[in-house]
Amino acid sequence: MASTYDPKEIEAKWQKKWEESRAFAAEDTSDKPKQYILDMFPYPSGDGLHVGHVEGYTATDIYSRYQRMRGFNVLHPMGWDAFGLPAENYAIKTGVPPQETTDKSINNFRKQIKALGLSYDWDREVGTHNPDYYRWTQWLFAQFFEKGLVYKKKALVNWDPVDQTVLANEQVLPDGTAERSGAKVEKRDLEQWFFKITDYADELADSLDKVDWPESTKINQRNWIGRSEGAQIKFPISNSQFSIEVFTTRPDTLFGATYVVLAPEHPLVTSLPYENKAEVEAYVQEAKNKSDIDRSAEGKDKTGVELKGVKAINPANKEEVPVWVADYVLGHYGTGAIMAVPAHDERDKEFAQKFGLAVREIELEDPKEMTAKVGGTWTKQYRLRDWLVSRQRYWGAPIPIVYDPEGKAHAIPEEHLPWMLPTDVEFKPTGTSPLGQSKELLERTERIFGKGWKPEIDTMDTFVCSSWYFFRFTDPRNEKEFASKAAMQQWLPVDLYVGGAEHTVLHLLYARFFTKALRDLGYLGFDEPFLKLRHQGTILAEDSRKMSKRWGNVINPDDMVERFGADAVRLYEMFMGPLEAMKPWNTNNIAGVRRFLERVWRLETGLVHDIPNIELETLVHQTIKKVGDDIESLKMNTAVSALMILLNAFEKYGTVPLYLYGTFLQLLAPFAPHLTSELVEKSGITLADWPQFDPSKLTSSSIKIAVQVNGKLRATVTLAPDASEDEALLAAREAVKKWLTGAEKKAVYIPGKIVSLVV
């Protein structure tokens, strides 16, 4: 082949062909077995695609192309998680409406993704900001509302003073700053909409056992749900009808409970008959002004106040113990009250030492027996709290609720959906939703529902939109349902899901909640949406720091495609290392895989009349097995390496027989689809499905065996793979004669691997 490898030309050519032939359209009716292979859909940011996106998308693309070659009917869709703050913040700065910015970014993303030759079914593209999508987000909200899975309550919530909105607990970092804006989160008492995710806490923790996910991701989710088992035990108050119910995981230490502590928020703090009212009220007020983070940041310096004149009775030994209020006890966990066992709990011990309370060493009891003896109940508690979904921002799906003149909330009936996001608003945040300024929204509400009716003006957390998009991909143009039962039956659950590990507790937990809730509403017949999950690791800059505009070390995938071609970029990102690992970018290495592709392009092929080269044939069969196994376990780095080894062998051999060449192109096709398509066309070979290996051709006629003497490698011998122990030992002893200085004490032969002699 005299022509030079010109990726620009051949990539454009094949991308056009694929697009025109709708080469990757999933078949809704097919006899073939299905595979639903999904990427976490991106937020279409103005910065464009990131090399990290490319890594995950290439991995699933290789997997998808491989499964198609194996005869599967593959659903591999792409869409846009398009609502969100960056576009809105940009609108505040520039006045350009978010719709415009978002669509522009989407067009850019789509173009970038297509330039990589990723095999998505573009007929199924969805964007969460489109009315024909958010109509169903709203419909689902309304369904949940009717079934009691959505409720409104006044609560102390996280307020982001920069983005001017409330946030879910999951969006606040451990240091008390907002995940998105970095602002220090404040507490506000506001009336907000919540999804009752806690109804599913137990199942969300338990059914993780059913899925093939990274163990660490499962553990992180279980930690977030934070189930703990223990007892609820009543401590009656002396001379009164009251009793304090505590939650403890250690009922075995009940004899050591020397005082009881109520959280400042506990209802009994206002009703118990204690003497120091003023002092207690002042303390409670002070605690209320602190955020959870302040309460824990102050750490071990514990504060509290005793309820004077009130005593609780330890039900185990009938002892009267003091009752305190202290903010180290949290109102929203357990019963908001604890029995303090200073001898067995560090926190109680510090508190007892500070305030001079009794510390008593005791013998432990059996926890369940003790619980039963004192009439307690064995229960479970969760750290997980309900999911706050209201946002006081513009660029999101409007919450489909209207209020009647009495202020009662009603779900907007289906015939009025989509409940359109109004456009007659200013984007500047004022602490209440921009939708509140819309005349059109108010008029629309009164026109449809009547005078005095008012619209809800908050929008939904964007995580609501992304909690069900994988359902929509199965039936994206359905105007009657969020997806038909038949389509969901055909495609779901998702067989492989790939995305960043940063979504461990947010998106993945919410999507699982939606799945379980919709199952219980009768729409689905399965429990878990994502059967197999893998994460792609962060790609660092060439200087091993995080890529950031601030450091000026961001690698733009477009530049790389321009310089090296899409096939080289794809192959390089796969060759970098394990998918899940954090690894630095290296532009020299991408030049290396480009060299590999050039060598493939130049490979000499022809009809070879010699008898087949057995060694080469063996290597081809080994490579078929290796590449297939590696793709299935997403070890693309070692698959690429195996292909390189095969190419090296081909070059050494000389003119490559066409039948072996065709197999090689098939193996390379999922990784470098443009180059291989072009070479297949040029060479005039016809390719069938994914090649099969012949198990009888996997081992060569002779193998090298290591020989150790006293644990040290001394020689290698060449043997038949099925050599007997006697043959092997004979050959080994001969090879290491000079090391066998005394009587042989032991001989070990592991066929195919090693001979170990001890003297």
Place this chain on the structure above:
RNA sequence: GCCGGGAUGGCGGAAUUGGUAGACGCAAGGGACUCAAAAUCCCUCGAUCGCAAGGUCAUGAGAGUUCGAUUCUCUCUCCCGGCACCA
């Protein structure tokens, strides 16, 4: 503090899960081709001793189990992720 996961040449990484450590690639050095350069091709490439054959050491540190340990066990150091006054 608790729970996960890591640490292998100058660099990215490989090692069939206890069986020849460093595959594959990058970088580097030497050579061929060329007037020259690029591209391409060939050779070397963990450290150390040796002219060589070959020896010795070596997978974060230290111990242990084993004929044999990057892999298993224990202790420690550092890095990454999650949780953290959740009773």
